[in-house]
Every structure is written in structure tokens, then in C-alpha cells.
Amino acid sequence: MICLACDELTKHKTQTIQKRVKQTVLDKIAPKDPTAKRPGFYVLLDKPVGGLPSNDGVGHHPVYINGDRLVTFAKMVGGIDDENILEMLRTAKGFRKLVHSVGVSIVGDLPDKVVTFTLGFSGELGSGGSRNSMKITTDGTEHIMVMDEQQWSDSDETPQEFLFELVKPKDIATATVKLYLNDGYTVPEVDPDPPVAFDTPAYSEMIARSCLSTGNNIRIKRVLPRWQAHDDRLPGRFHHTGRGCGSLAGNVLRAQDL
Numbered sequence: 001m002i003c004l005a006c007d008e009l010t011k012h013k014t015q016t017i018q019k020r021v022k023q024t025v026l027d028k029i030a031p032k033d034p035t036a037k038r039p040g041f042y043v044l045l046d047k048p049v050g051g052l053p054s055n056d057g058v059g060h061h062p063v064y065i066n067g068d069r070l071v072t073f074a075k076m077v078g079g080i081d082d083e084n085i086l087e088m089l090r091t092a093k094g095f096r097k098l099v100h101s102v103g104v105s106i107v108g109d110l111p112d113k114v115v116t117f118t119l120g121f122s123g124e125l126g127s128g129g130s131r132n133s134m135k136i137t138t139d140g141t142e143h144i145m146v147m148d149e150q151q152w153s154d155s156d157e158t159p160q161e162f163l164f165e166l167v168k169p170k171d172i173a174t175a176t177v178k179l180y181l182n183d184g185y186t187v188p189e190v191d192p193d194p195p196v197a198f199d200t201p202a203y204s205e206m207i208a209r210s211c212l213s214t215g216n217n218i219r220i221k222r223v224l225p226r227w228q229a230h231d232d233r234l235p236g237r238f239h240h241t242g243r244g245c246g247s248l249a250g251n252v253l254r255a256q257d258l
Contacts, residue, residue, distance in 0.1 A: 038100060040180035041078030041187050043070065049106075049115075049164040050172040059166030063175075065159045066122060078179075079190040092121045092129070092156035100182040101146045106164075108138030108173035115173060118163040119145065121156035129156040138173055144180075 049061040065073070070089045074080040088094030104117045115136050121129035130153040136143045164175055181187065 038180040039186050040103070040178050041074060041080055041190065042176065042178050042192060043073040043077055044162070044175055044177040045077050045192050046174045046176060048172060049175045050166045052169060054169040057168065059169040059171050061164040061166065063162040065161055070159055080187060082187065085185065085187065090158065092158055095159050096147055096152065098181060098185060099147055099179050101144050101180045103142045103144050103178040103180060104136055105140050105142040105176045106136050106138050106173050107140045108171065111137065111139035113138040113167055113171070116165040118165070120160045120163060121152070122158050122160040123153065123155050124157055129153055129160060
């Protein structure tokens with residue numbers, strides 16, 4: 001409502017409130033960290049975690065990334081074929097030189113649960129290395145672990161594991177992990193859920209391979225023209241006058257009609 005005695009003042013207050021509301025909305029949806037704009041690649045994508053037996057009442061689910069495992073994840077999930085980048089993932093020193101931050105999002109059966117994510121390294125001769133953790137809500141929001149903001153040991157040799165700790169052993173969720181790169185490193189963007197190319201030869205070939213047998217449909221072919229012509233000699237037909245029904249709506253073809 002605009003007051004007739006103070007028309008301009010009321011308009012000014014209204015515009016000021018609208019600007020504040022708009023800025024509040026923008027602040028909530030805008031990324032808080034420029035990590036979202038950094039190049040990066042997925043190493044886990046909708047990976048089921050949880051459901052493992054436990055003696056302490058907590059659901060522990062390790063995903064090992066030692067040896068060639070992390071390299072394989074980068075190839076298979078992230079589409080990385082740059083040998084320099086793949087080689088850097090094999091060692092703790094190379095990993096920290098390459099990776100600016102680790103983005104983790106988790107989706108659970110309920111959005112208000114909390115999962116603890118831990119990035120662990122192994123030390124010399126397989127000994128325990130440094131580890132850092134962060135709490136993640138199970139609502140799909142991406143949480144960021146910036147590598148330089150954590151305490152790491154110089155004696156770490158190789159990446160060891162991503163550990164997901166759920167509230168209860170029976171809890172199950174899906175986890176996505178993306179590695180964001182430091183300045184100077186680039187990778188091609190990979191769409192984790194690309195649209196289906198229906199008009200390509202590859203899609204046509206896939207459909208052709210999926211048809212195992214067309215079966216023997218001679219009986220259906222024999223009776224279908226009569227059914228479409230509304231032949232009254234066919235039993236089992238009824239009429240439906242409901243909204244939106246077409247000329248064939250409500251017809252029923254029974255097995256004995258064939």
C-alpha cells in the first residue's frame with residue numbers, strides 16, 4: 001500500500017526492501033568459494049557408500065585410492081588421459097601440487113544426516129600418514145576441502161583412501177568426489193550426465209543390438225485390422241466415454257480373440 005501523504009518516501013522504502021531481499025537471495029545461491037570455477041574432474045560419481053558391518057556402531061566405508069586405483073578412477077570417471085596429470089596422482093607430493101581442493105557431495109535417504117569424509121595418505125613403507133576430515137550433510141550440497149588449509153606431513157608418500165563414516169552401519173548414501181586443480185593445470189570439462197544422442201548411428205546400432213527377437217506376431221496381425229475397424233463380431237470390446245478418449249480408447253483385446 002502506498003501512502004498518499006508520503007508517496008515518494010513509501011516508494012523509496014519499498015524499493016530498498018526489494019533490493020535487500022534480492023541481495024539476500026543472491027548471497028544464498030552464489031558460490032562462496034571460487035573453487036566452483038576451477039577446472040577439475042570427477043573421481044567418484046554417485047558411488048554407493050555404507051551398509052558395511054561395524055563393531056563400533058558407526059558405518060565405515062573406505063574407498064582405496066592407493067596404487068593405480070586413483071589413476072583408474074581419473075581415467076574411467078573423469079575422462080583424464082593426460083599422462084602428466086595421471087602420474088601426479090600416484091604420489092602425495094604430486095597430488096598436492098596438482099590438486100587445489102577436493103569437492104565432496106553426498107545424497108542420503110534423509111537430507112539432514114551428517115557423514116564424515118576423510119582424505120588419508122600413507123607414509124613411508126606403508127606406515128600411517130596424515131589425515132584430514134570434514135563433516136558433510138547428506139542433502140547433495142558440495143563441501144570443499146582446500147588442501148593448503150589442512151595440516152599434511154612431509155613424510156606422506158602416496159594417497160591412501162577416501163573414508164566415509166556414516167551415522168549407522170546400515171545407512172546407505174551415494175557420494176561424489178571431484179578434484180579441483182591448481183592454477184596452471186587444465187582438463188577438458190566432462191558432463192557427468194550428457195544428453196542422449198538419439199539421431200546418431202551409435203544409438204541406432206545400440207537399439208538394433210537390444211532387439212533379441214521380434215517373436216511370432218502373425219495372430220496379432222490377423223486380428224488387428226478388425227479390431228481397429230471396430231468389428232462388432234469381436235468379443236471383449238467395450239466403450240469408454242471418459243474425457244480425452246480417442247476412437248480406440250476403451251477397447252480391450254483378449255487372448256481368446258486371437
